[in-house]
Amino acid sequence: MGLRRAAVIGGGVGGLAAAVGLRRHGWQVDVFERSAALPEVGTGLAIRPDALAALDRIGSGDAARRAGRRQADGVVRKPDGTVIGTIAAGSVHLLTRPALLGVLAGALPQGVVRFGAAAGLADCAGYDLVVGADGVHSGVRGELFDAPVRRSGAIGWRGTVDVPVEAGGETWGRGGKFGFTPQADGRTNWYALGPDLSMFADWHDPIPRVLAAAGDVLRHELLHLSPLPRYTSGRVALLGDAAHAMTPDLGQGACQAIIDGVVLAECLTGGVDEGLRSYDAKRRRVTQRLAARSLQLNRLARVRRFTGARDLGLRVALALAPRPSWPSWSADLERDELAG
Template sequence: MTSPRIAIIGAGIGGLTLAAELRRRGLDPQVYEQAAELREVGAAVALSANSTRFLRDRLGIGADLADKAADVDGLIFRDARDGRTIGRVLSRAEYHDRAGAPYYGVHRADLQLMLRTALGDDAIHLNKRCVDVDDSGQSAIVHFADGDHVEADLVIGADGVRSGLRRKILGYHDAQFSGCFAWRGLVPPEQVPSLPDPEAIQFWLGPGGHMLHYPIGNGTQNFFLVQRHHGPWPAKPWVIPAEEGEHVRAVENWHPAIREMVGAVPAAERWALFHRPPLQHWSSGRITLLGDAAHAMVPHHGQGANQSIEDAIVLADCLIEGLADGTGWDAARQRYQDLRVDRTRRVQITSLAAADVFHLPDGPLADARNARLGAPDFWEKSMAWIHEHVAAPSGTPVRA
């Protein structure tokens, strides 16, 4: 089998990881990105051990991550109003020991630059918005908005939650509003002097909403404040202008440290949280989906980027194995889907359900939730399956 022409649509975290790993292993993937320049989308990203093990051991960017990222010191659940600790999970050292790799908070721009450097700029083509893929001939023809086109043996749709290639495969638009919206922001450490445990990743839980925050490399806190939305959300746009101060009013009865953090920055936009239903098939013809294009999920487990990285590693392994043993690209892509579909579906479902758990009103159900979050076996029963998983063609979630 000859080396394939691989066109990766989208230069996000998943697309760049796949391209860098394929190039490291001797192939020549080309990445086509619609933006005129690579820039971060969103503020920061939390990278758990199920992805950092590969960024460190496969792509060789572990030293850069250690330099630019914050190695978070445990996971803490708190009551959003009085700040009391509901549950505390693993210190930094315990996490490293159990999961086998660090849990990092890093700015997306820093991570993107690391992945771009690992790949090389010669494989990245900007200002290339994919408008169609003609898969009817001897090869796929990828058409771009500027009138250009390329031929490919494989087309990887790594084009995110609003994926055009997913819509091409399905024939319709299937994004679903989760019932929640969010504000986000970055706050320098000197503006949150009241914050307890600033080196940890923390969830503050309250009736009808919650807030997640964690440090990135310079100690800045990245926060994501989530609230319930009553009524339907308009199909477009997914991001709407925020009223002045609305994010501050949303936490007016919360702990002073949260009011301090949220009030430190303006919030010009409110983000609707959408997800996509699990798919039965991730490939059609020569097109295969990866990351959010295949399984967009809400961020309540912080797993969107991490699952994209897992996808990229498994797809790369399957393609390389298909090249080596002659079983073919179709078999390789089917194997990739078989290895990934159940895990990503489970992460999607539990992430979506987490908001219902986090947002419970006061009462017996919230009390039971708090007892569960504070239980000694909470990590083992509820989180280890995500963080300790080692994505590999064997499909076996072995300890690192």
């Protein structure tokens, strides 16, 4: 089998994970990233054990662990501070998106990532494989499928402040929720789901202090993608938000993009057509189930009636659940999703 060439359109978490994995399996890879450089600032990501295991399989797990910190258990509360339950963090690691992108880009030779280079399918006609990793508003996906990006009806807010907290937490109230997680550098990521930030002003500490310190606040509509019939077409594969953009309520977007990229590379050690069928079979159903669950959780967090019954159900679910991963979504969005 001769040297095979892959074009990865999009240099985010999923695209870079795919590039690292493909190179480890003998592919020549070019990554086309429209941004001029890797980001220097950004809020944090909660990387779960399955995503860390995927990073291990491409040789980047230890570097990712060193770039972050273990996440402590989180407490779910009511707006007055009453504890609903605890979510055990397990082996979740927190690190910033720039740190994770730096780890992945650092595993690639100089010049593999072409910054300031937008590309479409027509630009990649000479490649044996094209990976569409260009986000929720994917141009690659738009050339292949009629799959509308939908509004969830929710407004999200997020930012980073110089207010240290020992552990993450999430507070559920009438019509929305507020959460925060510590960063490895001592700062705190925060996020909120609600029509405006004023609704959180009288919620328990440290929420008012976090909001008082908030400077650069990002506001965005929370979007999700209609389920695709498949994640591949011809010799093109979609991954991450380009394939299964979901609301950030489960905090799974970055994790699933990493796993997509690694599994795609592992499936392509042999024939491309067979490998792409295998990738679709392994990743489409599981990610679409997660997207549906995330949307359900989003709607549950926004109810305005029967919140007592909702909180009771949440308390029972937290008490009975095995040690799950903490659903933090403070930075589980790419730049093009914010543009939506």
